[in-house]
Amino acid sequence: MRRVGAVAFNTYRETVRERVLYNLVFFAILMTLSGVLLGQLSIRQDEKIIKDIGLASMDLFGTLIAIFIGVGLVNKEIERRSLYPLLAKPLAREEFFVGKFLGLCFTLLVNVAVMTVGLWLTLAATGRRPDPHLLAAIFPIYLGLMLVVALALVFSTLTSPALAAVCTVGVVLVGRFSDVIRSMREVAPGVPRWMPNGLYYLLPNFRNFDFKDRVVYGDPVSAQTLLWVTAYALLYVAVLILGGLAVFRTRDLQ
Amino acid sequence: MGSTPSSALRIRGLSKSYMVGHLRRRPHAALRGLTLDVEQGEVFGYLGPNGSGKTTTLKILMGLVFPDSGEAEILGCPLSDRLWRYRVGYLPEHPYLYDYLTPREYLDYVGRLFGMRADARRRRADALLDRVGLSHARDLALRRFSKGMVQRAGLAQALMNDPEMVFLDEPTSGLDPAGRRLVRDVIVEMKAQGKTVFFSTHILSDAETLCDRVAVLRGGELLATGRLDDILRIDVQHLELLASGLSAEAAEHLPHVRARQSVGERWRLEVEERGLGETIQAITRAGGRVLSVQPIRQSLEEYFLREIGPARAAESGVVD
Amino acid sequence: MKRPAILALPVLALVFWVQVRIDRQLGAARTQQDVLYLWSGPHVRRLFPGFEGLAADLYWLRTVQYFGSSRAFAQDTRMPLLGPLLDITVTLDPRMEVAYRYGAIFLGEPVPLGAGRPREAVALLERGAQALTDNWRIRQDLGFLLFLYLDDYRRAAEVLLEASRRPGAAFWLKNMAADILARGGDRATARQMWRQIYEQSEGVVRANALINLQVLEAFEQADRLTRLVEELTRRHGRRPRSLDEVRASGLLRSPAVDSSGTPFVYDAETGRVRVSPQSILHRPDRESP
Numbered sequence: 001m002r003r004v005g006a007v008a009f010n011t012y013r014e015t016v017r018e019r020v021l022y023n024l025v026f027f028a029i030l031m032t033l034s035g036v037l038l039g040q041l042s043i044r045q046d047e048k049i050i051k052d053i054g055l056a057s058m059d060l061f062g063t064l065i066a067i068f069i070g071v072g073l074v075n076k077e078i079e080r081r082s083l084y085p086l087l088a089k090p091l092a093r094e095e096f097f098v099g100k101f102l103g104l105c106f107t108l109l110v111n112v113a114v115m116t117v118g119l120w121l122t123l124a125a126t127g128r129r130p131d132p133h134l135l136a137a138i139f140p141i142y143l144g145l146m147l148v149v150a151l152a153l154v155f156s157t158l159t160s161p162a163l164a165a166v167c168t169v170g171v172v173l174v175g176r177f178s179d180v181i182r183s184m185r186e187v188a189p190g191v192p193r194w195m196p197n198g199l200y201y202l203l204p205n206f207r208n209f210d211f212k213d214r215v216v217y218g219d220p221v222s223a224q225t226l227l228w229v230t231a232y233a234l235l236y237v238a239v240l241i242l243g244g245l246a247v248f249r250t251r252d253l254q
Numbered sequence: 255m256g257s258t259p260s261s262a263l264r265i266r267g268l269s270k271s272y273m274v275g276h277l278r279r280r281p282h283a284a285l286r287g288l289t290l291d292v293e294q295g296e297v298f299g300y301l302g303p304n305g306s307g308k309t310t311t312l313k314i315l316m317g318l319v320f321p322d323s324g325e326a327e328i329l330g331c332p333l334s335d336r337l338w339r340y341r342v343g344y345l346p347e348h349p350y351l352y353d354y355l356t357p358r359e360y361l362d363y364v365g366r367l368f369g370m371r372a373d374a375r376r377r378r379a380d381a382l383l384d385r386v387g388l389s390h391a392r393d394l395a396l397r398r399f400s401k402g403m404v405q406r407a408g409l410a411q412a413l414m415n416d417p418e419m420v421f422l423d424e425p426t427s428g429l430d431p432a433g434r435r436l437v438r439d440v441i442v443e444m445k446a447q448g449k450t451v452f453f454s455t456h457i458l459s460d461a462e463t464l465c466d467r468v469a470v471l472r473g474g475e476l477l478a479t480g481r482l483d484d485i486l487r488i489d490v491q492h493l494e495l496l497a498s499g500l501s502a503e504a505a506e507h508l509p510h511v512r513a514r515q516s517v518g519e520r521w522r523l524e525v526e527e528r529g530l531g532e533t534i535q536a537i538t539r540a541g542g543r544v545l546s547v548q549p550i551r552q553s554l555e556e557y558f559l560r561e562i563g564p565a566r567a568a569e570s571g572v573v574d
Numbered sequence: 575m576k577r578p579a580i581l582a583l584p585v586l587a588l589v590f591w592v593q594v595r596i597d598r599q600l601g602a603a604r605t606q607q608d609v610l611y612l613w614s615g616p617h618v619r620r621l622f623p624g625f626e627g628l629a630a631d632l633y634w635l636r637t638v639q640y641f642g643s644s645r646a647f648a649q650d651t652r653m654p655l656l657g658p659l660l661d662i663t664v665t666l667d668p669r670m671e672v673a674y675r676y677g678a679i680f681l682g683e684p685v686p687l688g689a690g691r692p693r694e695a696v697a698l699l700e701r702g703a704q705a706l707t708d709n710w711r712i713r714q715d716l717g718f719l720l721f722l723y724l725d726d727y728r729r730a731a732e733v734l735l736e737a738s739r740r741p742g743a744a745f746w747l748k749n750m751a752a753d754i755l756a757r758g759g760d761r762a763t764a765r766q767m768w769r770q771i772y773e774q775s776e777g778v779v780r781a782n783a784l785i786n787l788q789v790l791e792a793f794e795q796a797d798r799l800t801r802l803v804e805e806l807t808r809r810h811g812r813r814p815r816s817l818d819e820v821r822a823s824g825l826l827r828s829p830a831v832d833s834s835g836t837p838f839v840y841d842a843e844t845g846r847v848r849v850s851p852q853s854i855l856h857r858p859d860r861e862s863p
Contacts, residue, residue: 038631038632038635041635041639042638043634043676043776043777043778043779044672044676044776045635045672048627048631049628049635052627052628053628055628056625056628059624059625060625177623180620180623206623206624210624212624212625212627213626213627213667213669216627217669
């Protein structure tokens, strides 16, 4: 366990020093600030726009960070052979893999926290009260990001970073269109009956993590709902990690 | 497998093939039925040209690659065991250490993986960096290191746990003479401490100076193991003498000389051992100077070419 | 090439010039294209899974900008994109109250201040009422719109009554509904409505309400002036020849101008005072008989 923590901490250090991270965070904050400007241009929407933009940029940029850093996590280590001296140590491959995952998750946690503070500050600067209810949308967003990391990690054990990025983006997009998939037969009646439902349950359903509209309109979000959504995220992540481990454990590192 | 307590490494029948080619993939045997023993306290050289399977062997031992068949034990433990890893160090070929870390941070990370305590990690890291001559750069990001400096840092991480045995893959590659000297010193130190060193190289002089025994690998197969002298069949009756300052005529008339060859301004003479003293006197009288005297041995390359023949030598010339 | 940067500047100027020519060429065709390429609400909704709220905000922003610039600059004052933009906005976010309410006014207000399509405005508000079942303001606006733009007094009263039953509804809604049922469409009620709209809104809608209040005020003034003329006629036995006479008689203290500063028009033959056709407050379609 301590070794997993050591890998996680090092991964956090590694990702935090990646310049792409800062660029993305910078843009996220910029987007949130632009919400102030847009609020001026629109009618009666300033607080809503700031919240919408703030949450959307957390979701969007968090996903981009998760994908672009996630796909390089494992195969960069293999390609550059930085893994070699480490695996000779008493570090099991499983510990390494899980440690990488946790490290990036922690980095994302820090990012989300920074962006949350940025959003609250922006709201405060325009004279609104920072709204703790926003956390009911931010927490599910973070769960979704963890799922994206797990996806990126699994794809990165299977193929090159570029291809893994494409695959991850693909799955994430399809996962967001889960309702379209479910009602696929409306558009394409020839599709066999099991397919829409099968795909719907199999693919990660990112709509589960979208509480933004509800929270911005002040609707309550029940703790029970959040619990179920958390369970979904953790279970799906577990499936992905186990799958990734199965591949990673027996792979020859050329 | 029934290993004796003094056995540091036992390999039995290790084999590994890779698929090569893009459209028509065919198997390429990297290792064929390797069987090998290394005793504790030995300095063991693993020799062979590029592509002979040296790195593959090390990768299998370290668990980076899985063999098709065969088994091995390190320090009496099976490969899959975790315990031996606490007692062993590994320096891969062309090591890549995270370039966003400083060597201190890297060694601290390694120390954590061994479960060392924070103060122990710090002390050991500083001591090691000192030993490998990187004290001045210990807070510099590894990104800025020269190849030689990275190699030294790699050596440091291999020693972080004060191992009983080290596996070094081409440890002197990329090093300047001072660096090579460092590696040799470290190996000698370890031997003096009764530790075991297993290092692979294609540089003969390193093996010569350091190894107790060697194994010679070619095309994935073990060609020979034993003392280097035994393998290369040194001619003990003759010695090789390098001299300078001799005219061609003077060289012609030196006594006890079996063969002579001019190498630039110098002469390479093969001298009968029992007449060495007289030959040296003759050289001095002729106004020349003796530069060195050493046993006659063929080069490793000559040995390979002779043992295998040019055809198979070409076939085995696959890049590692 | 000695200094590529210097060469770049005149080329850039050429780029600008070409752009101007392109705009001139395509200008007329562009609006048409815009309508064609603007997708329907459900399709646009598909594009932004997980970001519908933000997309709705941006489409609302676009609607507001479109409305503003159409009023100011457009050749075609019927604002063909307004309907589709509003449709997309409320499809993306069916709970965006401001889009229904303000959008209805943009649609319903007669040209040139609005798009002049009150039936579409009614449809929009009905959609909003369905989406936001407890919202009294949308129903209030629907009632106002039926009254002010479509002269459908009976239905307006029904809707206002419905509005009064929603939680948090303003207390005067019921009375207003009763007044409409009793008196039909009268100016006092209309003024109340515009007053409410004025107080409840901001920006361009508020300015619009103010203008409408001034229009009604101008009618009032004109009627008052007409009554003064009648009074003077009774006193002198003949119609005054101009409004200056009325002023001179002392019955009228202030100048006979409407709130835009335009003098009223007096028809000496009929004795009627009207809002001048030159005034911006002139509304021939709304004058009482």
